[in-house]
Amino acid sequence: MAEQSLEKGYEADTSLIGMWLFLCTEVLFFGALFFAYFAYQHLYPLAMAEGVRRTDLTFGTINTVLLLTSSLSISLGVVQPRWRTRGFVGAGALGAAFLVVKGFEYAKDFQEGLFPGPGFIAVSRETGPEHIFFIFYFTATAIHALHMLIGLGLITYALKGKGSPVVVALYWSFVDIVWICLYPLLYLVGRGAG
Amino acid sequence: MVRTLFFAWGGLLALLGVQVGLAYLPLGAAHLYFALGVAVAMASIVAWIFMELIRAPHLARIFAYAGLFWVMAMFALGGSDYATRAWNRAMGIPSANQLPRD
Amino acid sequence: MNYLTNGWTIRSWLLTIDHKRIALLYLGTITLFFFLGGAAAAAIRLNLLTPAGAFLSAEAYNRMMTMHGVIMVWFFLVPAIPVTMGNFIVPLMIGARDLAFPRLNLMSWYLFVIGGLVALYGMVAGGVDTGWTFYAPLSTAFSHGHLVAVAVGIFISGFSSIATGLNFVVTIHRLRAPGLTWYRLPLFLWSLYATSLILLLATPVLAMLLILLVLENLFHIGLFDPTIGGDPLLFQHLFWFYSHPAVYVMILPGLGVVTELVSAYSRKAVFGYKFVAWSSIAIAVVGFFVWGHHMFVAGQSLYTSLLFSILSFLVAVPSAIKVFNWLATLHKGYIRFDAPMLYAFGFIGLFTLGGLTGLFLAALAADVHLTQTYFVVAHFHYIMVGGMVSAYFGGLHYWWPKITGRMYPEMWARVAAILIFFGFNLTFFPQFIIGYLGMPRRYHAYPPEFQIFNVLSTAGASILALAYLLPFGYLTWSLFKGARAPANPWGSPGLEWTTQSPPLTENFVEIPVITEGPYNYPPREGLSRHG
Numbered sequence: 001m002a003e004q005s006l007e008k009g010y011e012a013d014t015s016l017i018g019m020w021l022f023l024c025t026e027v028l029f030f031g032a033l034f035f036a037y038f039a040y041q042h043l044y045p046l047a048m049a050e051g052v053r054r055t056d057l058t059f060g061t062i063n064t065v066l067l068l069t070s071s072l073s074i075s076l077g078v079v080q081p082r083w084r085t086r087g088f089v090g091a092g093a094l095g096a097a098f099l100v101v102k103g104f105e106y107a108k109d110f111q112e113g114l115f116p117g118p119g120f121i122a123v124s125r126e127t128g129p130e131h132i133f134f135i136f137y138f139t140a141t142a143i144h145a146l147h148m149l150i151g152l153g154l155i156t157y158a159l160k161g162k163g164s165p166v167v168v169a170l171y172w173s174f175v176d177i178v179w180i181c182l183y184p185l186l187y188l189v190g191r192g193a194g
Numbered sequence: 195m196v197r198t199l200f201f202a203w204g205g206l207l208a209l210l211g212v213q214v215g216l217a218y219l220p221l222g223a224a225h226l227y228f229a230l231g232v233a234v235a236m237a238s239i240v241a242w243i244f245m246e247l248i249r250a251p252h253l254a255r256i257f258a259y260a261g262l263f264w265v266m267a268m269f270a271l272g273g274s275d276y277a278t279r280a281w282n283r284a285m286g287i288p289s290a291n292q293l294p295r296d
Numbered sequence: 297m298n299y300l301t302n303g304w305t306i307r308s309w310l311l312t313i314d315h316k317r318i319a320l321l322y323l324g325t326i327t328l329f330f331f332l333g334g335a336a337a338a339a340i341r342l343n344l345l346t347p348a349g350a351f352l353s354a355e356a357y358n359r360m361m362t363m364h365g366v367i368m369v370w371f372f373l374v375p376a377i378p379v380t381m382g383n384f385i386v387p388l389m390i391g392a393r394d395l396a397f398p399r400l401n402l403m404s405w406y407l408f409v410i411g412g413l414v415a416l417y418g419m420v421a422g423g424v425d426t427g428w429t430f431y432a433p434l435s436t437a438f439s440h441g442h443l444v445a446v447a448v449g450i451f452i453s454g455f456s457s458i459a460t461g462l463n464f465v466v467t468i469h470r471l472r473a474p475g476l477t478w479y480r481l482p483l484f485l486w487s488l489y490a491t492s493l494i495l496l497l498a499t500p501v502l503a504m505l506l507i508l509l510v511l512e513n514l515f516h517i518g519l520f521d522p523t524i525g526g527d528p529l530l531f532q533h534l535f536w537f538y539s540h541p542a543v544y545v546m547i548l549p550g551l552g553v554v555t556e557l558v559s560a561y562s563r564k565a566v567f568g569y570k571f572v573a574w575s576s577i578a579i580a581v582v583g584f585f586v587w588g589h590h591m592f593v594a595g596q597s598l599y600t601s602l603l604f605s606i607l608s609f610l611v612a613v614p615s616a617i618k619v620f621n622w623l624a625t626l627h628k629g630y631i632r633f634d635a636p637m638l639y640a641f642g643f644i645g646l647f648t649l650g651g652l653t654g655l656f657l658a659a660l661a662a663d664v665h666l667t668q669t670y671f672v673v674a675h676f677h678y679i680m681v682g683g684m685v686s687a688y689f690g691g692l693h694y695w696w697p698k699i700t701g702r703m704y705p706e707m708w709a710r711v712a713a714i715l716i717f718f719g720f721n722l723t724f725f726p727q728f729i730i731g732y733l734g735m736p737r738r739y740h741a742y743p744p745e746f747q748i749f750n751v752l753s754t755a756g757a758s759i760l761a762l763a764y765l766l767p768f769g770y771l772t773w774s775l776f777k778g779a780r781a782p783a784n785p786w787g788s789p790g791l792e793w794t795t796q797s798p799p800l801t802e803n804f805v806e807i808p809v810i811t812e813g814p815y816n817y818p819p820r821e822g823l824s825r826h827g
Binding site: 010014017018021022024025026028029030031032033035036039040043044047116117118128129131132135139143 | 396397458462465466469470496497498499500501503504505507508511515516517518519524525526527530533534537
Binding site: 013016017020021023024025027028031032034035038039041042043045057061064065068069071072074075076079080169170173174176177180181183184185188189190191192 | 243272
């Protein structure tokens, strides 16, 4: 690739473009799950609302704040080279905190019989198939958590000086965007009196 | 740039507050659309400012918007099935889904 | 000294980042899968010799037809041209030393192999009997077999597809030689670019669906189970959102190869370059918006079906544009009937026939009668086997001298090409007839009045099997005894032909600077200039 790098930063731009293209595939990946969500939201709005009321809003909101701040942290690490280590370590720490909170949340969810399958405890039969909401809840948050773990690995990689920090930060912020879209659907839509 | 990032973060937290508040307003079925709107606003801030999409190479922006466009097409075309199946039923054509709708 | 002689250890092959060696690793792997899928096809055709099912039980037959579909779709057709000829030729055609991400390329091969092994394990350990489309709730509640292993295998190989697509798109955008503008690219690259777009955008949707399918299978969560509120049609939407564009993944590289062959063997610039180039992009884009035509009778909304029907008619237009441009290229060309050209001719005829029959299926009223019959089976085999496999062999023969440095034996190659054409038609034309007459697909037994057509079809299949073995034989022979190939045995323009045969590891001694279009044949005396 050396001969093609006629302009300074051509290779760096190529990596950036490559990551955006990869993120494009991730949009379709999560998009498929969102499509399934919207299909069932259309078919069973009452059952989905019932599910939303049973998620833990405190845990969910705390997690959202953690992720938004970790995105800030990693972006600071990218634009200010002298804050690089602090920014990335901070982002990683906040991300790890997110996963810890999620762990506590899952434990509580299991205890309340929210895991779909034979052990699922429905609140009422009349609203419709409530377990479908929880299929989304667990699938979406688990896959998101997996992406967070991969992101933590990438951050470690970047801190060791390998790989491009800008590219890692892109991935990390994208995973944040996925959560921003998930959060209202899993914790808010249908919760209140409305 | 650093100041912009902090402002963006502040904006995100403010929007989060709006997002939570909306859930307690009597919006009915429209709440979904408001919630999605706020989510889109938040995602845009993260994409344009944190991920620097506005300053990214031209091609990166094309790829980003292409992904969005494609997922919208999936929602629109696939969603048209769910949106119009009831019209099927009105004409007496059975649908694949057996349970009664709410 | 060339890329083949540059390192003799197994390590130098298994840890290579040379796109040419990776292409050969892939070539070996997909050849193996082609024969495995072909063996399943042989079992199918043998069984269908008699109306009661000659030698397979219904359960065994279902496993065979599923295995045939799964292997041929995901482990042969989807990768075929991109990972072999694409990997080998793309950097050569754009004047680069390698793809944009060489190590990602190697990883894509390993992912492909691992995915293939996991899927094969599933098919051998117990098999899957749902058909390659494994619709839920059949596949999650009622079928017997190792669905999870097969699904995981396909999931893993999906990452290979995405990696390949990403590599090609970034390479074509960023690594073109100086002076090589988009409209100076060979049209094969436009096709591969379009293919890569589809791979990138469609495969992730399949990945998500496979995750949901595996979860449903393992934990019986009930997402697609209608008895507890699930929607089976949701499965089909997600499945076909990938699988319809996937068929364009399978055919677009073939369309690109045929464009190159038609030009090379009529020694003429491709007629209507921009039309052919943009028709590839159009196929890729519009191909994403037609998936509902697989669900016309599944319970999809009639209004959605109408929309998908119209769009399905539209997607035929860019393909037709290509066919017309090929014909215009042939007109007043200096045509040679070398084996690759015979394959290209076969492609044009068989692809056109297969494509036209797709229009029957796109029409709602006709589809009600033709869907799930052998008419559909014949339709897609005309395109995939008559079209795509012919293009694959055509391209393989065309670039064989470049890849191996040897010429293949021309007479044997022509015999094989002609045998393939006749064997193919004998196999699949009767299937249009029985499909129209109402024989359902995926049945291990059938009413006696269809027997004669099934016997003809099986006879054709045995000719086809022999014909496919021929290239395997003589191409292997040519590796040891074939005549040494010059750099440009066909006299084709194009950067890949300016390198030695086989090329150096680094492809070019010096990166070329491009100053002219891709199909610059010298003008012939006595004829007016075309193109």
